[in-house]
Amino acid sequence: MSEPRTLLAIDRVSKNFGRVTAVDGISLDIRENEFFALLGPSGCGKTTLLRMLAGFETPSDGRILLDGKDIARMPPNKRPVNLMFQSYALFPHMSVRANVSYGLEMERLPAKEIRARVDAILATTELVPFADRKPEQLSGGQKQRVALARALVKRPRLLLLDEPLGALDKKLRGAMQLELKRLQHEVGITFVIVTHDQEESLVMADRMAVLKDGKLLQCDTPHAVYEHPAERFVADFIGVMNFIPGKVSADGVVAANGARIAGKVPAALSSGAAAVASVRPERVRLFPSADTANRTTGTVEVLAYQGLDLQLHVRTPLSPKPFLVRVTADAADRRPVASGDQVELGWDAADVRIFAE
């Protein structure tokens, strides 16, 4: 496969509000037709970055290149970029059809074409039966689809989505995640979604950027970010992680109790430096085979049944916090454990990630 074309290049963009730096020198390339997620805790600058892409904020520094053209100072109504607002921002005095037509009327297209395109997008988003309703007569999920239809009908080069699923309940959210991904595929438009929900970006995004305090920490595929977090913060923020504090040794980390955790030490860490070794709960095995590189024993404190799998909290001498272990329901059936049991845990050196403390 040839290298995908870059659609949007964010080039050393910063934004200051007075003395506060909301976005601090971020560079990112977003590719044609990809589903890209901007992820981070609240206040990380992701919304400010999105608003700069939409044109509601002007960067204090840097360039935003869309198809190679700098749009950083272009007003929002001149950009081939549309934003789906977190509050949906549907016009309450207009019907669903009028809301969706609005953007095309602004382009001064012939009435016939507007009608055809609105009909098509209403069909795609399954809104035909609600075309004459006012926003107040719609459910949360329907409003969300209207907001999406209103933005998509413009056929933007880039669609920005600000926490698009935040207002929906959990079950509907799961369905809409897949729905959004299907739609994105169908319309062939590049999506950039802002979210604070790491699970959401893992499920939906082709690539994701993790932001913190206005800085870009890591930008990669969800798989790479999950399996090879660039920093301790990313490891902690994405998914669940067990951390074992200690000191760097030649081939791993020596925990506080003297136990040796084998793993690949990053080149930047010198021997003796404070560090944490980490391992994902699903990489930890109960009753490991004798040749497993890392082993410890502990006491099961809590057992949480989660349908597909079982989550155990195991008190070990390695870390002050209990160790989280995920076992498939299958494995748990073969060798049942109960709260209070002494268990042996083990994991491979290849599953250990080591970060500076």
Place this chain on the structure above:
Amino acid sequence: MRYVPSRSSLLMAPALAWLAALMVVPCALVLALAFFRRGIYGGIDYTFTLENFGQVFDPLYAGIFLNSARIAGTATLIAVVIGYAAAYAIAAAPRRWQPVFLFFAVLPFWSNYLIRTYAWIVLLNREGLITQLLRWVGYTGEPPSMLYTEGAVIAGLVYNYLPFVILACYAPLSRLNPELAEASRDLGASAMTTFRRVILPLTVPGIAAGAVFVFVLSIGNFVTPALLGGGRFQMIGNLVYDQFLTANDWPFGAALAMALIAIMLLVLMAQAIAANRASGRIAEAEGNANG
């Protein structure tokens, strides 16, 4: 089932008594008065007649009604334009400054209406502040005659009732979800189109409420036309005043007053119906802001 007054309806009793004693009863008395004849030497001749109402439609008096409506309408239009712009600016200001600006906008209210109107005489008379200002910048011609003109009356009305418009328009403007305007811009609308198609339609109830205030208070006003119009531009208020206190024709004055009240009620009803229709979509516009 027997009606048992609840505690909350008891709380309403003083207000109802107040309304009955000072509003309903006097209005009923004035209404009754309108159906009698004028006594030959003033006073009232208690024989039933509809003549007074017929006289209201006499071209002379109907003309004064129309004139009043025109002056009140002009004042309303100007007050709405200025007031809406001011309310818009206040609503767009930083949150913590908004109460300060509103306070200043309403400040003139705390002084006496008469004093405020006299202040306009000081401003507008032939040797007043405006003329002096013109002289100071080098104007040497005749002082402009500004006082005792229809313009002066309109200026006085606009000035006095502007705070109503600002307050009435500020309420919906400040509660409007700012993302609605952004969404319109995002969809390709210019700032002007956004105002015309999104902001204005959603704040019309505020404009209507403010406009009704100004219109109703202006059309029945008699102090401002008396002081700033110099009696030359008679409005209904002056006419009613004249009938009761100068011409001593109480029944005709009462009929005029009733006609005036009828006009005001019609305007208020129209506004109430319009506001009721709009309330649904406004609730939605504000609900969006919390979403």
